[in-house]
Amino acid sequence: MSESRGRTISSIAANHHSAEPGRTRLALTLGALGIVFADIGTSPIFAFRDVLGQMGGRIGGDEIMGVLSLAMWSLIIVVSIKYVVVLMRANNQGEGGVLALAAVARRVTGNRARAALILGAIGAAMFYGDAIIIPALSVLAASEGVRTIPGAGVGQGVALLLTIAIVIALFAVQARGQRRLLRLAGPICLVWFGVIALLGLGHVVGNPVVLRAFSPVYAIAFLMHHGIIGFFVLGAMILTVAGAEAVTAYMGRFGRAPIRLGWFAIVLPALALNYLGQGALALTSLDQAITAGVPFTNDNWFFLLAPPAARIPLVLLALVTTVIASQMAIDGAYSLTQQASQLGLLPRLRVRRTVADGTTRIYLPTVNWLMMIGVLVLLVQFGESTRMAAAYGIAVSGTMTVTTALAYIVVRQRWRWGYRRALVMLAPFFVLDCILLAANLLRVVEGGWVPLLVAAFIGLLIATWVRGRGIVHVFERRNSIPMAELAAALARRPPERVEGTAVFLTATPESAPGALLHNLKHNKVLHEQNLIVAVHTADRPFVPLDERIKATRLDDNFSTVTLTYRFMESPDVPRALGLEADRKQVVVDSTKVSFFIGRNTLKPSKGEGMPLWQDRIFMFLQRNASDPTDFLNIPPGKVLELGEQVTV
Numbered sequence: 001m002s003e004s005r006g007r008t009i010s011s012i013a014a015n016h017h018s019a020e021p022g023r024t025r026l027a028l029t030l031g032a033l034g035i036v037f038a039d040i041g042t043s044p045i046f047a048f049r050d051v052l053g054q055m056g057g058r059i060g061g062d063e064i065m066g067v068l069s070l071a072m073w074s075l076i077i078v079v080s081i082k083y084v085v086v087l088m089r090a091n092n093q094g095e096g097g098v099l100a101l102a103a104v105a106r107r108v109t110g111n112r113a114r115a116a117l118i119l120g121a122i123g124a125a126m127f128y129g130d131a132i133i134i135p136a137l138s139v140l141a142a143s144e145g146v147r148t149i150p151g152a153g154v155g156q157g158v159a160l161l162l163t164i165a166i167v168i169a170l171f172a173v174q175a176r177g178q179r180r181l182l183r184l185a186g187p188i189c190l191v192w193f194g195v196i197a198l199l200g201l202g203h204v205v206g207n208p209v210v211l212r213a214f215s216p217v218y219a220i221a222f223l224m225h226h227g228i229i230g231f232f233v234l235g236a237m238i239l240t241v242a243g244a245e246a247v248t249a250y251m252g253r254f255g256r257a258p259i260r261l262g263w264f265a266i267v268l269p270a271l272a273l274n275y276l277g278q279g280a281l282a283l284t285s286l287d288q289a290i291t292a293g294v295p296f297t298n299d300n301w302f303f304l305l306a307p308p309a310a311r312i313p314l315v316l317l318a319l320v321t322t323v324i325a326s327q328m329a330i331d332g333a334y335s336l337t338q339q340a341s342q343l344g345l346l347p348r349l350r351v352r353r354t355v356a357d358g359t360t361r362i363y364l365p366t367v368n369w370l371m372m373i374g375v376l377v378l379l380v381q382f383g384e385s386t387r388m389a390a391a392y393g394i395a396v397s398g399t400m401t402v403t404t405a406l407a408y409i410v411v412r413q414r415w416r417w418g419y420r421r422a423l424v425m426l427a428p429f430f431v432l433d434c435i436l437l438a439a440n441l442l443r444v445v446e447g448g449w450v451p452l453l454v455a456a457f458i459g460l461l462i463a464t465w466v467r468g469r470g471i472v473h474v475f476e477r478r479n480s481i482p483m484a485e486l487a488a489a490l491a492r493r494p495p496e497r498v499e500g501t502a503v504f505l506t507a508t509p510e511s512a513p514g515a516l517l518h519n520l521k522h523n524k525v526l527h528e529q530n531l532i533v534a535v536h537t538a539d540r541p542f543v544p545l546d547e548r549i550k551a552t553r554l555d556d557n558f559s560t561v562t563l564t565y566r567f568m569e570s571p572d573v574p575r576a577l578g579l580e581a582d583r584k585q586v587v588v589d590s591t592k593v594s595f596f597i598g599r600n601t602l603k604p605s606k607g608e609g610m611p612l613w614q615d616r617i618f619m620f621l622q623r624n625a626s627d628p629t630d631f632l633n634i635p636p637g638k639v640l641e642l643g644e645q646v647t648v
Contacts, residue, residue, distance in 0.1 A: 028258035029266075033193065034185025036250045036259055037267045038325040039134060039243030040079070041189060044196060044274045045302050045318055046141040047071070047239035050389040052282065053298050054233045061283060066222025067233065068213035068279040071240045075271060078400075082429045083247040084263050087407055088256050098123035098245070098399060099339045101406035104414060116409055117345075123402035124340055125458035129451025130395035131333040132374035135170070135326035137392055139163050141385040142318035148303040149311045156384060164379055166319065170326060171372035175352065175363055182361075185324045192321045193270035195314070199305040200270075200277025207280035235439025238393045238400075240275070245399055246328070277305055333371055334364050338570070342537040344469065345462045347625035351570060362570075366624075374454070382447060390443035395451035397440050401433040461621065464610070468618035471609050472600065473507070480511035483532060487558045494557075495526045500592035502527035503577065505628070509534040509560040515596040518642040527594070532560045535571050535632065549576055572633040595634050599641040 033041075048071065055063050102120025143159040143166070146152055204210060212218065223230040247259060278301040289296040306314045340346040352363040382388050408426045411417045417425075440448060506513035509532045520526065543566045550562045563576050573595075602622055604615035629639050 025255075025258050025261070028254045029262045030186040030190060032186070032250065032254045032259050032262045033189040033266065034182075034187075034324055035328055036246045036254065037193075037243070037262060038185065038189055038321065038328050039138075039246060040241065041192060041196075041243075041267060041271070042138050042142070042318070042322050042325050043240055043242055044271060044278070045145075045322070046137065046385050046389070047242075048275055048278045048282075049298060049301055050239055050386055051233060051236045053386060054236050055229065055298075057295070058229075059286070059296055059298060061286060062218075062222065063226075064279055064282050064286065065210070065213055065218045066226075068210060068275060069216065069218035070222065070234065070237050071275045072213050072272060073216055073219055074237050074240050075268060077432070078241045078429075079244045079247065080263070080268065082404075083244045084260055086425060086429070087248050087403065088251060088259070098127065098403050098406065099336060099343065100249075101403065101410060103343060105406050105409040116406065117343075119402050119406055119409075120343075121345055121459065121462045122455070123399050123406070124336055124345065125455040125462065126395055126398040126402065126451060127336055128333065128458050129454035130392070130399060131329045131336075132371055132378060132454065133388060133392045133395055133451065134329040135167055135322075135371075136163075136375045136378040136382075137385055137388045138322040138325050139166055139319065140379060140388070142315065142322040144300065144385060145303040145311070145315035145318055148300050149315065150308045160379060160383055164376065166323065167326075167372065167375050167379070170323060171330070171368055171375075174330065174368050175365070181324065181327060185327075188317075188320055188324060190266070192317060193266050195317060196274040197270040199314075200273035200275070200280075203277035203280040203284075203305060204273060207283055210276045210280045210283065213276065213279065231439050232442065235393055235397075235436055235443065236389060238397050238436050238440060239389060240271075242392060242396045243325075245396075245403065246332075248403075249332070274302070274305070278302060281305060330368070330371060331361065333367050334362050337364055337367050338362055340462070342565075344466065344537075346465055347621045348628075348631045350626045350630060378450065387447055389447070390440065391447040391450040393440035393443065394437070394448040395455075397433060397437040398451070398455070401430070401437050404430045404433050461617070464614050464617045465621055467610055467614070468622070472602075475600075476514060476598075477508070477511070479514070480508070481517065483510055483512050483558070483560070484554065486512045486516075487554045490520075490526065490557060491555055495520060495524055498525050498527055500527050500594060501529040501531065502594050502596060503531045503533050503573070504596045505573075505632070506532060506534055506598070509562060513596070514598040514600075515640075515642040518598075519596060519640075522642075526557065530558045531577070532558060533573065533577070534560070534562045535573065536562060536564045538564050538566050570631065570633070574634060593638060595629075595639045597628050597639060597641050599628075 105116035
């Protein structure tokens with residue numbers, strides 16, 4: 001899953017972690033278990049059962065071994081080689097994930113930056129579909145474990161109601177910061193991986209023939225002899241690697257070495273043992289069914305690995321772990337939305353900050369409640385975790401395909417690799433991604449329409465916002481005056497002066513801000529000191545302090561200040577100007593400063609700009625965007641807004 005998996009605190013360059021002592025690296029590895037690997041770590045609850053279920057009633061020993069072999073090699077090729085070894089090298093100053101790669105790809109492609117931005121927008125749109133499926137699928141699959149408890153006598157309805165209650169509670173407490181859950185995520189997941197490894201190991205020892213699944217011969221033979229069914233099974237195999245996107249998305253927080261250590265030393269062995277154990281149990285059950293002369297039934301193999309007396313603790317542990325995985329998906333949606341807003345793909349939403357485990361998390365109420373509604377709709381619509389597998393597969397494979405395409409742009413343009421070398425490294429992964437995506441697209445009617453519908457909706461919002469902002473920007477440029485010319489004219493014929501400092505916010509400091517022109521036109525005054533301040537978002541995750549603030553004095557009346565923030569960070573204009581005052585390049589008296597913001601009134605039109613229906617969508621997004629004063633951390637009592645009508 002994309003970076004999504006919620007980079008919610010300030011990122012730290014990966015090479016910083018490499019210099020930490022071994023003790024700190026182990027602590028980072030423990031943290032990564034809960035945040036990076038929670039999603040992929042819960043996949044054994046449903047993946048083997050759902051993949052095997054693609055065979056219908058035609059399940060024999062060859063099918064079980066073939067599915068096991070495909071699972072082993074999916075973990076090896078897709079996660080271990082593609083993500084952990086290769087894609088962790090293609091990063092944006094230590095940050096990975098679809099938008100981080102899109103940002104660096106846009107920077108290095110020059111005239112073709114639009115293509116990189118479109119790919120990033122597609123990846124982001126697919127991720128939102130992924131993010132609402134994870135809580136629905138994983139928590140429901142864990143809840144269904146209650147049906148395997150001997151004597152419980154509960155049906156699917158009870159599991160569904162339990163899931164709905166957990167989901168509502170999870171989203172309801174998001175505003176509190178989830179401090180305790182985030183603190184315990186690593187230790188809980190360490191216990192989880194230990195438990196699932198031991199459960200699988202016991203059955204592997206009892207039926208060691210499953211170890212032959214490490215031979216690719218079984219996977220190849222399965223695909224060759226099962227035709228279109230084999231193609232469906234291959235597509236469903238994406239369930240075993242769902243969550244691999246988090247490996248690159250969290251590089252900035254944990255560093256490459258701790259993530260790789262966690263994967264190869266703990267997560268991969270635990271997943272492999274558990275899948276092999278489920279396969280061994282399925283083979284044993286198959287033999288028993290043949291001996292008894294009864295049909296073999298695909299069952300909930302994960303929970304059946306545990307002896308009856310241990311089912312209740314296992315279900316409780318599974319529920320807690322899937323809640324952690326769901327929390328990471330929610331945080332990922334917050335983080336991705338903030339990054340998309342910073343990169344200009346979406347309007348800025350109201351952001352609240354909460355403190356969790358000593359670090360700052362972002363909380364977006366709008367995203368939170370929309371996600372909860374989406375998850376609940378999925379639960380009611382599908383009712384069973386097996387029916388959501390197709391939806392999850394399309395979301396994951398679509399994001400993976402986009403990530404590989406962006407990685408190709410990065411290695412070609414940033415690393416300066418020749419196209420042959422880049423193709424040799426990434427083409428096999430891209431082909432595999434396309435095959436997995438194609439196989440999952442065949443299951444659109446089974447539930448795959450969900451992420452496609454969500455992605456189409458998000459894509460429409462992104463396209464409308466980007467195009468609408470472009471129209472407004474053209475209008476502003478057409479009516480702009482070069483700042484140097486205005487400063488010279490006012491120096492020759494100065495208007496009436498008032499004391500204090502005026503800060504005019506603008507996107508282009510070379511041109512006179514509209515708020516400044518309106519202030520001169522209507523109020524006919526000029527402050528003693530006037531700062532033309534532009535807030536820019538860098539397409540990289542780290543901005544050195546010496547590059548954060550750049551000030552240029554135009555004359556005695558005007559200075560331009562450019563503030564540059566990384567795309568994972570929210571600006572604080574008053575604080576930045578205070579730092580600039582400390583450097584004595586400009587003097588800002590906080591008690592005598594006024595902030596002027598241009599806010600234009602949008603007017604729809606049939607004859608120009610966008611279609612009328614798209615005009616109304618853009619106007620809705622503009623009206624519901626976060627107030628610039630909130631986003632820029634400006635005290636509301638010091639803000640004046642001036643503007644005019646703009647036809648979109």
